[in-house]
Amino acid sequence: MSDIPKIPLDAQELLINQPLPWSVYGPDGELLLNQGEEISGERQKYILLTRGVFREATLQEARRINDAERTSLASPFHVLDTICQNSHRLLLSMLAGEKAPDYRVRILKICKVIQKLCTENRDAVLGAIILDQKSLYTQIHPILCALLTELLLRQKNVPENSRQKVIAAALTQNLGMMELQESLTRQTTDLIEVQKQRIREHPTLSREILQQHGIDDKDWLESVQNHHEKPDGSGYPKGLTQAEISLYARVLSLADIYSAMVLPRKYRDGFYVKRALREIFLQRGSSVDKTLAELLIQEIGMYPPGAFVTLKNGDTAIVIHRGHSQGNQPIVLPVVSAHGEHYSTIQRKQAKPETPYAICQVIPRPDDVRLDLQRIWGLK
Secondary structure, eight states, X not given: OOOSOEEEOOGXXXXXXXXXXXXXXXXXXXXXXXXXXXXXXXXXXXXXXXXXXXXXXXXXXXXXXXXXXXXXXXXXXXXXXXXXHHHHHHHHHHHTTOOOTTHHHHHHHHHHHHHHHHHHHHHHHHHHHHHOOSSOHHHHHHHHHHHHHHHHHHHTTOOHHHHHHHXXXXXXXXGGGHHHHHHHTTOOSOOOHHHHHHHXXXXXXXXXXXXXXXXXXXXXXXXXXXXXXXXXSOOSSSOOOGGGSOHHHHHHHXXXXXHHHHSOBTTBOOOOHHHHHHXXXXXXXXXXXXXXXXXXXXXXXXXXXXXXXXXXTSOEEEEEEOOSSOTTOOEEEEEEOTTSOBOOSOOOEEOOTTSTTOEEEEEOOOTTOOOOHHHHTTOO
């Protein structure tokens, strides 16, 4: 395997029926296609993208990567925890009306870190969020929305700089109900009318708060304003229909709905990730954009990272990587045997149907499982 750094490839770089300008490698460094070979069709391209493909860095890129590695934080989970805390403090400062000339710059810096996490450690950070039991809902929900926004827009071939503004919108879309959100995580009774009204008003309030702090980007503001509009016209605050809702607002809406489902709150039952994806699939075309719903399922996988599952052999396992060529065959890590014994060694398996590691069902997180995220995802 070559020591030259590898650069992730995305959909717009993999052109069909055109000679490849570089060789293509898999996640483990294996050569998949030689320079000059061609991708024969959409099916082959899809398989390559879901597997994860890379090219060798140029000399200039390799130098830049090496410089970045010398100054980077030790762990993607450390980075994730840092941006959760920093973005939360930033949002609270804005909500409190604290004046600062650089809110836009500071938010966009966080957006760039989120893009980097999606490129380098997407499954690990998505899994870490699902497994997080210590962060406040208002800390983790905006970050998950932002990660999903980056993944969806990247697959829609939106340029990097344009994606950053929409990621910023994902981080700030619920500013207008942030205090209410935090109290709702502890509430066990039904919503009262004043709470319902605040929820309906929060897109407009969020936009107003952003404008008060000097945010004037049209895409950013309109995405926040319209992130609760629905394709069938049943959304709020304006009751817009599909043709009137921008791609960016539709992405934010889907990311917000999914994140709310998979991050449990006390005033309603939490959805497990498998159920959340099923619910979104059923809502496509009405509550959520049909094409984006299907793209989300493709991006997250039928069994998303961080989900606990039972296997055919009776083991309990964690999904650590999405399925590549087959969405129902993710990489899993058995953690508890069928006899209730905790495994002390790391043995990752692919959940192929014909093996003892085939997935039977998604289950709640076991109470007695302790997790070392670095070890689970092979980062130490």
